[in-house]
Amino acid sequence: MSVLRPFKACDMFKFNNINLDIWTETYGIGFYLNYLARWPDLCCVQEAPSGRMMGYVIGKAEGSSTEWHGHVTALTVAPEYRRLSLARKMMNLLEMVSDEIYKGFFVDLYVRCANTVAIEMYEGLGYSVYRRVREYYGSLGIGRGGRDEEDAFDMRKPLSRDPGRRSVRSNGRDMIVSAHDVS
Amino acid sequence: MSSAALERQIRPIYDALDTGSNKSAIVDCNKLLKKHPKNELIKSLKALALVRSQKVEESLVLCDEILAAKPTNDAVLTAMMHVLRGLGRHKDTVTMFEEAYKQQPSNEELGAQTFFANVRAGQWKSAQQVATRMYKQFQEDRYLYWSIMGTVLQAEEASTPPAMRTLLYKLAHRLITSSPTPSYLSADRFYLHLSILRELELFDEAHKLIESEVGGNICSTSLSCNELRREIWRLRGLTKEEGDRAKKLIVEKKDRNWLEFLSVLDTTFISKGESAEHVKETQELFTQIAEQDGQKDRSGLLGLLELERRARENGVSFDSSRLVTLMEQYFDKIGDKACCFEDLKPYLTLEGEELTNWTAFLDAIPSSFTTLNELRRLINSYKMVRYNIPQSDLTIEAETSRIQLYTKKYFEALPIGADLPVTELQPADDLALLAGSAYITVWKLTNEERYLFEAVSLLEYVLTKSKQSFLTRLLLIRIYRLLGAPALALEHYRAMHVKQVQHDTLSHFILSRVSMFSLAPIGDITFATECLETTQIYLSNSQETSDFIVRAFTSEKYSQIPEFIEFEQRLENSLQRDIVKMEHVRMRLGHEPISSDIIDMELIELKFLYDRTHHDNRDFNILVNYQPRISEGLNEQTLLFGKGEGLSWLRAFLRLYIRAFQQGSDLDDMVEEKLLIGDRPKHVVEQPPLKERLRKNASDNAAESAQQLTSDELAFVSFADELANWLEPYHDYARPPPAVVLAEAAKQTVLKTGHPLKGVEIPPQNGTNGSHKKDDEPPVVIEPTEAIVKFFDNAKARYNEVKDNASPIDVLHVAALAQEAFLLFNVETLRFKTASVVKANKLGGLVSSFKAIRINAISVLKEISADLVRRSESEGTSESRKTFVDACTKLITSELDHDFVLNIAKRVSDSRKKVLEGIGKGMGKICSSYSH
Numbered sequence A: 001m002s003v004l005r006p007f008k009a010c011d012m013f014k015f016n017n018i019n020l021d022i023w024t025e026t027y028g029i030g031f032y033l034n035y036l037a038r039w040p041d042l043c044c045v046q047e048a049p050s051g052r053m054m055g056y057v058i059g060k061a062e063g064s065s066t067e068w069h070g071h072v073t074a075l076t077v078a079p080e081y082r083r084l085s086l087a088r089k090m091m092n093l094l095e096m097v098s099d100e101i102y103k104g105f106f107v108d109l110y111v112r113c114a115n116t117v118a119i120e121m122y123e124g125l126g127y128s129v130y131r132r133v134r135e136y137y138g139s140l141g142i143g144r145g146g147r148d149e150e151d152a153f154d155m156r157k158p159l160s161r162d163p164g165r166r167s168v169r170s171n172g173r174d175m176i177v178s179a180h181d182v183s
Numbered sequence B: 001m002s003s004a005a006l007e008r009q010i011r012p013i014y015d016a017l018d019t020g021s022n023k024s025a026i027v028d029c030n031k032l033l034k035k036h037p038k039n040e041l042i043k044s045l046k047a048l049a050l051v052r053s054q055k056v057e058e059s060l061v062l063c064d065e066i067l068a069a070k071p072t073n074d075a076v077l078t079a080m081m082h083v084l085r086g087l088g089r090h091k092d093t094v095t096m097f098e099e100a101y102k103q104q105p106s107n108e109e110l111g112a113q114t115f116f117a118n119v120r121a122g123q124w125k126s127a128q129q130v131a132t133r134m135y136k137q138f139q140e141d142r143y144l145y146w147s148i149m150g151t152v153l154q155a156e157e158a159s160t161p162p163a164m165r166t167l168l169y170k171l172a173h174r175l176i177t178s179s180p181t182p183s184y185l186s187a188d189r190f191y192l193h194l195s196i197l198r199e200l201e202l203f204d205e206a207h208k209l210i211e212s213e214v215g216g217n218i219c220s221t222s223l224s225c226n227e228l229r230r231e232i233w234r235l236r237g238l239t240k241e242e243g244d245r246a247k248k249l250i251v252e253k254k255d256r257n258w259l260e261f262l263s264v265l266d267t268t269f270i271s272k273g274e275s276a277e278h279v280k281e282t283q284e285l286f287t288q289i290a291e292q293d294g295q296k297d298r299s300g301l302l303g304l305l306e307l308e309r310r311a312r313e314n315g316v317s318f319d320s321s322r323l324v325t326l327m328e329q330y331f332d333k334i335g336d337k338a339c340c341f342e343d344l345k346p347y348l349t350l351e352g353e354e355l356t357n358w359t360a361f362l363d364a365i366p367s368s369f370t371t372l373n374e375l376r377r378l379i380n381s382y383k384m385v386r387y388n389i390p391q392s393d394l395t396i397e398a399e400t401s402r403i404q405l406y407t408k409k410y411f412e413a414l415p416i417g418a419d420l421p422v423t424e425l426q427p428a429d430d431l432a433l434l435a436g437s438a439y440i441t442v443w444k445l446t447n448e449e450r451y452l453f454e455a456v457s458l459l460e461y462v463l464t465k466s467k468q469s470f471l472t473r474l475l476l477i478r479i480y481r482l483l484g485a486p487a488l489a490l491e492h493y494r495a496m497h498v499k500q501v502q503h504d505t506l507s508h509f510i511l512s513r514v515s516m517f518s519l520a521p522i523g524d525i526t527f528a529t530e531c532l533e534t535t536q537i538y539l540s541n542s543q544e545t546s547d548f549i550v551r552a553f554t555s556e557k558y559s560q561i562p563e564f565i566e567f568e569q570r571l572e573n574s575l576q577r578d579i580v581k582m583e584h585v586r587m588r589l590g591h592e593p594i595s596s597d598i599i600d601m602e603l604i605e606l607k608f609l610y611d612r613t614h615h616d617n618r619d620f621n622i623l624v625n626y627q628p629r630i631s632e633g634l635n636e637q638t639l640l641f642g643k644g645e646g647l648s649w650l651r652a653f654l655r656l657y658i659r660a661f662q663q664g665s666d667l668d669d670m671v672e673e674k675l676l677i678g679d680r681p682k683h684v685v686e687q688p689p690l691k692e693r694l695r696k697n698a699s700d701n702a703a704e705s706a707q708q709l710t711s712d713e714l715a716f717v718s719f720a721d722e723l724a725n726w727l728e729p730y731h732d733y734a735r736p737p738p739a740v741v742l743a744e745a746a747k748q749t750v751l752k753t754g755h756p757l758k759g760v761e762i763p764p765q766n767g768t769n770g771s772h773k774k775d776d777e778p779p780v781v782i783e784p785t786e787a788i789v790k791f792f793d794n795a796k797a798r799y800n801e802v803k804d805n806a807s808p809i810d811v812l813h814v815a816a817l818a819q820e821a822f823l824l825f826n827v828e829t830l831r832f833k834t835a836s837v838v839k840a841n842k843l844g845g846l847v848s849s850f851k852a853i854r855i856n857a858i859s860v861l862k863e864i865s866a867d868l869v870r871r872s873e874s875e876g877t878s879e880s881r882k883t884f885v886d887a888c889t890k891l892i893t894s895e896l897d898h899d900f901v902l903n904i905a906k907r908v909s910d911s912r913k914k915v916l917e918g919i920g921k922g923m924g925k926i927c928s929s930y931s932h
C-alpha cells in the first residue's frame, strides 16, 4: 500500500526521514539532478497515502556492448517502512525498465560488505556477488566493520537479454579487485 | 610566435585557475599580455582570475573591453561565460553569445550555446526564438522540441497573461504536430506532447495517442507519462474506464500501486443510485486481494477500510460496526509493522460507542512481549490509544502515570534489540519518544522545568542505546533550547551530519531565533558561522542548477525541466534562507562595529529579499507527533515561546532593518542603480518604490504577526517603527545628494583600479566637495515620542517580570531584544555622529535628544547585564546540579543511574551558565563600545 511514482527534483525537500538514516548518503543537489536529467525513468519514489516519502531508488544505464546494463546507485527505505516489500517493488521497476527500455544485459549494484541486511535481500531477489571491490567506500566511522565496512560487493542479476547468464559467476566473492579497476 | 607555442604558454594559466591559484594566474597573464597585448583569450582568463580573487572592479574593466570586441572564439566565450557568471551578469552572457552567433550563423555549437545562455538566464522567449532559428538552419528535430519546450515555459511564467498563455500553448501544439517524426519515438517527447494537450483540453487527441499501441507501451513503462495519462483521464471524466483499467492491473498484473486502488474506489461511487451494489463488488475484489496477499501487502486491507469510510460518507454503509471490525482486522494482520499507526490514523477519529469498542480492543493487546512483533503491536496500540485521549484525561496525574508506563516498557523492551548492530535503530525507541511526548504535555500543564530535566535524562539514555536515533536527537534539540542550553542542542544537531539541501529543510531546528543565544559580542561566533554554513547550498543552487536544466535539454528529458525550474525557484526563494540571513544580520551588528560599510552592504542584500515570493521548505514533519488529536502537536509545543517564524515574522524584521539601513545609508535608489553590478531580480508586477511601501506596510497582517512574533518582539518592532518615523526627515535632509556620492565612488574606483568608473555619468554638482548648499531649511527638530523614550524602561520592567522564571530563555529573549534595540538606535544615529554633518544641517537639537535616550538605554542594559552575570553564577554549581538530579529521582534506576543523570545535570547547567554569562558580558561590552 504505497504510491509508486517518479522521483522529482523537489523530493529533495522531503526526503529527511529517509536520508537521516546512517546507511543513506545525502549528496549534493547536482548528484540527484544529474540522474534525473539523464535517467529519470530509473529513479522512483514510494510514497505513503499521507504524502510522506517512504523510500526511493536512483539508477542509471551504462557500459558498452555486452556490459551494457542497468545500475542501482542508491536504494533506500525509511526505517519505519522497512519489511513492507517496498525495496522489492522498486527493484522490480528498475529491472523492468533496464530490461524493456534500455535493453540491458544485467542489473548491478555495489553494497558495503558489512551491510548484511541488504546483501541478503539482494540475494533473495536473484542477485549474486560478481566481485569484491577493495576500499570502494569511505569509512562509515562506526569502526567495527573493518575491511567489510569499506569494501564493496559488486552484485549482478542477468536480464532477459542474457539467457545464458554470462554476466554472473558463482565464485564472485573470491574475485577481488581494487577500486580504481571499476568505474 | 607560433600559435602552438602560445598555446603551450597559456596551459599553465588554465592549470593555475583549476587549482585555485588565482594570483599566479594573474601574474602569468600579465607576463603574456606584455608580448600579446591584444590577445582576447589571455585577457579573458585574466578577467576570470580577477573575479575569482574578488577584484571585481578591475575585472569589470577588462570584461567590458573584451565584450566590446564581440568575441567568437570558443575558448574566449567559455572563459567569459564564467567571468560573467561570477559577476551575476547573465544577461550579458546572452548578449555575448547572441552577437557571436549572429556573426557565424552556420556555427551550430554557437547556436546551442546561445540557446543555453538564454536557458540559464530563464529567458524563455528568446530561447525559443534561438531554437526556432536553429531548427530552420540545421533541420534537427531536437531543436524543434527545444523551441516547443521554450514556448511552454514562456506560457508558464507567472508574468504571462492568461490569453497569451493559451496562445503560446496553441503555438506549441502547432509546432509539435508539425514535427516530421512522431512524438512517441521518445517517452519524454511524448510527455511534452501530452502535457500540451492536457493544457489545451484536447482530450480526444490525447486519448488517441494514449490508446495507440506505442502510446500504451510508453505509459506502462514510464511512470511520468502514466501520471499524465491518469490525470487526463480524470479530467475527461473517464473515471469508470480508469477504474476498469486499474482493476485489471490489480488482478492480472498483481499491481499494488495504491493509485490503482484509489481509481477503483473512485469508480465505486460515481453513479449515485448504484453505489450500494458497486460497494459490494469492490468489497469482494479487495477481500480477495487481502486474502491472497496476506501480510505481504497491505493494499487490500487498507482498500477495504477506505471503502468503508467512503461508503459512510455516501450514506451506503449499513453495518455500523464494520469500520471498527476492519480496523481490528487490520491491526491483527499489520499491527507488528511500524507503520500501522500511520496507516490507521485517517480512521482513528472515532466517537462514542465505536471509540469505546476500539479502545477496549487496543487495551486487550497483551502488554508483555518476548518478540519484536509483540513489542511492535504494543507500541502501535499505545500510539493509537494516546491519539484518542480526551481532554478530561489529559491531566498531570494521568500523563505522569503514562510516563511511568512508557518508561517501564522502554526498559523492558531494550533486551529485544540488544543484538542489533550499532547502525540499527532500537525498536524500543518509540516508547521513550512516547514518554518524551508525555513529559512535554506535563511541562506545558505545569510550566515546571523538572519535567524537561527528566525528559532529557531519559532521551540522552536512549541515545546511548540507539546511537542513530535522529528522532530522539531532534526532540532533544528542541528541549535543550527550551532549557536555554543552546550548546547542547548544537552538539546533537551536528551529530546528525546535516548536509547539502538538508541545510535548507532542517537548519530551522537550530537557527530559529538563534540570535538570542549569540555570544558574538564577546567574540564567540559559533552560531553566526553556522548560519554562513547553511548559505552554501543556496550558492550551489544558483551556480549549478541551471547547468542541469541545460543538461536536461541536451538529453531531451523534457519531463524534468519544469521540475528543475521549480526546485531552483523554491531553493532560491526559500523562507528559511532569508530567516537565517536575518538572524545573521542581527548577530553581525552585535559583533562588528556598526559602520556605513556594513549598512550599505546589508541594505543592498536585504532589499532584494523583501519582494521575493517565499517558499517554505522547512521540514517540521520530521519531528514525531504522538500527541493526542485534541492537543497541540509536539512541534508547536516545543517551539521557543510557542511561536514559529513565518512570512510575517520575516517581513516584520526585514522591513525594520531595511528602513533603518536605508535611512543610515547614502545609497539611494538612483545611486545604487548606477553602482550595482549584476542582474536585478525579475519583478512580476510593477510596484511603487520600496521606501514608500515600507513606510505604509506597518500594520499589514497584524493578526498573523501577532501569531508569529512574541509580545517582546512586537514591542521591538514598534520601537523601530517609531524611531524610523521620527528620524526619516532628518536623514533625508542630511543625506548627501547622489552626485556627491557618485563622485566619491568614482574617486575611489580610480584610486583602486587606475580606471574611471565605467558607465556612470556623474551629474554636475552645485558647489564643491560635499559641502553643498541646501535650498530649503532643515526640518524642524521635534521631540521623540513616548514609545521611543520609554522603550528601555519598559524593557527593564519586562525583564523584572520574567526574572524569576525557571528557564533562562525568557530573560535571554528580553535582554537580547533590548540590546538589539540599542544597536538599531546606533544604526539610526550613526550619520549624526559626525560633527560637521550636524553643523551643516543645523541638527544640534536632534543630537541632544539622542543623548538622553542613549544614557537611559545604557543604564538599563548595564543593569540587565549585571543581573545576567549574577544569575550565571548560580548555574554550574553543585546546587544547580542537585536541583536537576533531584527532579529525576523517579527515573533513576540501576540502568539509568545517578552518575548518568548527574553528568547531564552538569552539562545542562554548564551550558546555561555559559550563555547567561556570555550574553551578560556581551551587553556590557556593547554598552562601552557605544557609550556616546
Ligand SMILES: CC(C)(COP(=O)(O)OP(=O)(O)OC[C@H]1O[C@@H](n2cnc3c(N)ncnc32)[C@H](O)[C@@H]1OP(=O)(O)O)[C@@H](O)C(=O)NCCC(=O)NCCS
Binding pocket: A021, A023, A024, A074, A075, A076, A077, A078, A081, A082, A083, A084, A085, A086, A087, A088, A089, A109, A110, A111, A112, A115, A117, A118, A120, A121, A122, A124
Ligand atoms: C535494504 C533495504 C533497502 C530493504 O528495504 P525493505 O523495503 O525493508 O525490503 P523489502 O521489504 O522489500 O524486503 C525484501 C526481502 O529482503 C529481505 N530483507 C529485507 N530486510 C531484511 C532484514 N532486516 N532482515 C532479514 N531479511 C530482510 C527479506 O527476505 C525481504 O522479504 P520478506 O519481507 O518477504 O521476508 C532497507 O533496509 C534500507 O533502506 N536499508 C538502508 C539503506 C541500504 O542499506 N541500502 C542498500 C545499499 S545498496
